[in-house]
Amino acid sequence: MKASVKWVGGDTFLGLSNSGHNVVFDAGADSAAPSPMEMVLMSAGSCASVDVVSILKKAKQSVQSVEVQLTAQRADSAPRVFTKINLHFVVTGDNVSEKHLARAVNLSAEKYCSVALMLEKAVEITHTHEVVQGG
Template identity: 30%
Template sequence: MKVSTNWEGEMAYTMTNQRGKTMHLDPNGDGVSPMESVLGGLAGCMGIDIVMVLKPYQDKIKRLEIDTDGERNEEAPKYFKSIHITINIDGDIPASRVWRAVNLSDQKYCSVANSLNADLSYTVVLNGEEVEDPKK
């Protein structure tokens, strides 16, 4: 999986995936902030999982809305200290099945949830050339 993110000036960026789909990132303008996109990605990932796990009840789902509320660290880096996720679902579905779907998403299937504590590595390409970290 690969995306390309291009600076558009000021604090604006456009992210493009390999299928040519774009997302406008701009915390001070008409786009979403990168951290908002993390919350939206988390909700979308969990939503996909929940619908898949609830496949036997899919025709009974009338509404599925996922609200994410993230509390960020006050100092840099302003990572999410906690995220509260509210799953609003309407339909004739047993609560035990919904909770099973939520727990399976959280503990097994949701790549975004399981990436929030990922080890990060970096490559810097400056003016077309990869540059090493001088601190290494």
């Protein structure tokens, strides 16, 4: 896998993935895009969400929406790394099984989400979830 990041002025950078997709990053106070650390956090959430949705679909759950709410704590001094991350999954659907959701979240956390599994070597990562019936 390859990628590049190019400075485009001010505190703004443009990332280009090997698959040809552009992503804007911004580290300034008046940022026009997410910071690199925000992107890392959202990457963990999107990686885990892909797993959870896939597992719930395979379990034939009637899922209408999946949202992961991410919260993180960072070190007080440089380098301001993440020290804790929580991924809270909110799944809405018709008769979605709490048991199936718990299994999907656990499989993502323990086996499939490469981003979170990589981060947990240095960060305390927790997972919580809830089912909202109907929608």
